[in-house]
Amino acid sequence: MAARQGPADGGTERDGEPGRALRVAVVVLVAASGAVEAISFTALDHVFAGVMTSNLALLGMAIGRSSGAGVTAALLALAGFGAGATVVAWVTHGRKGVPAYWPPRVLLCLAGEVALLAVGAGVWAASGGAPGAVARDALQCGAALAMGAQAAAMVAAGRAAAPTTYLTGTLATYIVRGVGRASARPDRWVPARFGALIAGAAAALALRRAAPAWAGTLPLVLVMAAVLTACGPLLARRSATGGRTGT
Structure with missing residues (x-):
């Protein structure tokens, strides 16, 4: 099928696939996730903000070695992620x-x-990039809350989005379609997401080393950029339809 170019999709839309603007927004959100995970794991008690499978394993290991701090950190991350996903599921229901x-x-x-x-970046900056125990717990839960919200938002966006907080399934699907099915064509944007995850994590740690108090601003800037990029197609569609779009 020939590609269709229009003001509403922010790029080329082929066979009902999202346009370039939305694909770029997803890549930027993945970079933000990489930045959050790097800060979370290295500075907030060695748990992840958005990868709950790993956190469940970390919880089991903490229980096995009787580490109260490890159990608390894992439970805070799990609770925060679940709360964020639940709120977004309620807001976007139907x-x-x-x-x-x-x-x-x-x-x-x-x-x-x-x-x-933004709140997390402010708390991080106020601590000079070295938050105390209570602040670390609050930041961990807040980071997981943000990642849970992001993950659920991408689910609600449907075919216009893709996973941004966990890419294990994306990697497996990419390998199967590229190797296991000769007739299938793997998504060329998938490697961009992998690269963005690595780049986001690397940039966060480089910034933390160079300017510790400002490390928390990187995920904030990236998510803001993604939201602004994703607004383009919606505004174009509203303009084309006289302001009539679904909520």
């Missing part, structure tokens, strides 16, 4: 994503994530 744009309620939830990350 809304179906379309390939051309992210629904307004999805963008609203991502704006909420921006607010959470």
Whole structure:
């Protein structure tokens, strides 16, 4: 099928797939996730903010070695992620994503994530990049809350989005389609997501080393950039339809 170019999709839309703007927004969100995970694991009691499979394993290991701090950190991350995902699921309930744009309620939830990350960046900066035990617990739970919200928002966006906080399934699917099915064509944007995850984590640690107090601003800036990029297709669609789009 020939590609279709239009003002509503922010790029080329082929066979009902999202346009370039939304794909770029997903890549930037993955970079933000990489930055959050790097800071979370290296500075917030060695747990992840968005990879709950790993946190469940870490919880089991903490229980096995009778580490109260490890159990607390894992439980805070799990609780935060679950709370973030639950809130977004409630806000976006019954809304179906379309390939051309992210629904307004999805963008609203991502704006909420921006607010959470802004608070976290402020707390991190106030501590000079070295938060105490109580602040670490609050930051861990807040980071997981933000990642849970982001993950659920991408689910609500449907085919217009892709996983941004965990890429194990994405990697397996990419390998199967590229190797196991000769007739299938792997998504060329998938390697960009892998690269963004690595780049986000590397940049966060480089910034933490060079300017510790400012490390928390990187995920904030990246998510803001992703939201602004994703707003383009929605605004174009609203302009083309006289302001009539779903919420």
